[in-house]
């Protein structure tokens with residue numbers, strides 16, 4: 001083959017490859033941010049085990065995105081991540097002119113679950129975003145293609161309300177707020193909900209609270225649990241999930257061994273609770289879809 005023909009063939013293959021990449025996928029993902037400005041409340045534990053329960057029990061094609069520079073998602077799922085795959089660091093994608101999150105995706109041994117690992121350089125990204133115009137919407141733009149490739153996208157947020165978390169809230173359709181059983185937790189959830197209201201008003205009107213989730217519940221602290229739960233239910237009513245996550249050492253072990261709880265200890269209380277949470281999340285998403293459909297129909301009827 002002459003060299004000119006060879007070059008033409010290479011260029012044509014490249015064009016075809018780009019056309020495949022540019023094509024939209026079949027889905028329209030719901031994006032759920034797992035968010036709390038406090039560390040150690042169970043955000044990562046919830047993100048990894050909810051994402052894997054949705055993939056495993058509900059066959060949802062799921063992307064789990066780690067926005068926390070500590071990179072705990074990758075460490076917590078180290079045993080199921082496919083090795084030898086090339087991917088771009090999330091910090092580069094966030095700072096690129098037209099970053100595409102699909103370039104940061106890694107497959108796992110669970111067919112329906114992919115992850116985008118967080119990386120240490122996200123600490124610098126957090127500061128560098130401040131100087132960017134439209135900084136709140138960078139993740140939202142980077143997720144454009146990914147939304148059509150997945151049914152659910154779960155974002156594990158850093159433990160603060162900085163630029164990265166605001167990016168998650170601007171890209172999300174829903175937020176789940178993990179809350180542990182302490183008096184201060186109530187204040188934390190209230191503060192976060194104020195931020196959610198501001199983001200809704202000014203930046204992302206479609207953002208909705210999917211639920212407040214009680215985490216790390218120690219059954220022995222009967223009166224403290226009752227106090228926190230009563231206060232939360234009085235204030236946030238139906239927004240509080242029925243499912244709650246009790247203290248369960250199998251969850252620690254699973255994280256240490258790098259497996260989702262459903263693979264490490266499928267009969268443990270942690271696995272059952274996160275499966276129940278996944279069922280409840282799917283129910284709430286379906287209910288939302290029906291309500292939105294009805295509202296649209298009503299709007300159309302009043303127009304006619």
Ligand SMILES: Nc1ncnc2c1ncn2[C@@H]1O[C@H](COP(=O)(O)OP(=O)(O)O)[C@@H](O)[C@H]1O
Nearest residue numbers: 039040041042043044045216246247248251252
């Ligand atoms: N229900 C639980 N039972 C026992 N340990 C838990 C539970 N939830 C979280 N943990 C442990 O608590 C620590 C902090 O949890 P993590 O999910 O990393 O919190 P965050 O992401 O909010 O900082 C981890 O070591 C994790 O294994």
Ligand SMILES: [Mg+2]
Nearest residue numbers: 043044068072
């Ligand atoms: Mg975490």
